Amino acid sequence: MEVFVSLDVVELGRAIRIALEAWSAGIRHIEVGTPLIKSEGVRAIRALREALPEAVIFADTKTADVGSLEARMALEAGADIMSVLGAAPDATIRSAVAAARELGGTVLVDSLGLGDRIFERARVASRLGAEMICLHKGVDEGVFSDEGLLTELRGLGVKIGAAGGLDPEGVSKLVGLADFVMVGRYVTGSEDPRGAAARVLEAARNSR
Numbered sequence: 001m002e003v004f005v006s007l008d009v010v011e012l013g014r015a016i017r018i019a020l021e022a023w024s025a026g027i028r029h030i031e032v033g034t035p036l037i038k039s040e041g042v043r044a045i046r047a048l049r050e051a052l053p054e055a056v057i058f059a060d061t062k063t064a065d066v067g068s069l070e071a072r073m074a075l076e077a078g079a080d081i082m083s084v085l086g087a088a089p090d091a092t093i094r095s096a097v098a099a100a101r102e103l104g105g106t107v108l109v110d111s112l113g114l115g116d117r118i119f120e121r122a123r124v125a126s127r128l129g130a131e132m133i134c135l136h137k138g139v140d141e142g143v144f145s146d147e148g149l150l151t152e153l154r155g156l157g158v159k160i161g162a163a164g165g166l167d168p169e170g171v172s173k174l175v176g177l178a179d180f181v182m183v184g185r186y187v188t189g190s191e192d193p194r195g196a197a198a199r200v201l202e203a204a205r206n207s208r
Contacts, residue, residue, distance in 0.1 A: 001175055001204045004058055005197060006163070006184030007048075008033035008139075012040045016051050018193045023052055025197035031058045031182055032079065042077040049078030056080050062110055064088045067096030075105040081132065083108045086121040090128060097129035108132035119152060126156040134182065137164025144170065150177040168203035175206060 005022040007015040007030065019030050030052060036044050037059065045059050059079035063070040067084055074082035084096045086109045093109065100107045109125040111118050111134060122133045133153065137144040144164035153160045162174055163182035171181050183200050190196035 002180035045077035
């Protein structure tokens, strides 16, 4: 299971420090969070790529329109993956996928706001060429707890992941169910980000 550390902070310097500590703990997947992109722009992606040239970098753009443009902005700045909202029009997902394929990148579709339409939109997103789908419980909503939905989405031919208030205990419950997890506050809010990242990684490596 891949573990992304979500840099949902607004100061670039702090984000880089946390990313470097997470990397030293063994994390190889870094998310440039939506608040960081809004605060610092795509230069945040460039800075993380410069700081960690070998990392897998996910730009959480949560694109809702102009899919091709935003995919190009993120990937040309150094991201490997960018996100489109599952609630976005099919044309937006399609155009983001086309641009990502041209640039050698990947589109992740985020489930925020879909409610009971998650399965329907996940199926459409996979048909349109998205390679990753994240079941996302937002900060304002609480903690991810939809393990059953992860099982329902198996078989779509895409990577299925989860995000939303996860800690080591929550991550351990998803081993064997999720292909990837996004962990933010547990690491970014810790006084010891390296230690927190190490505990999350250990939980992800343990069998159920």
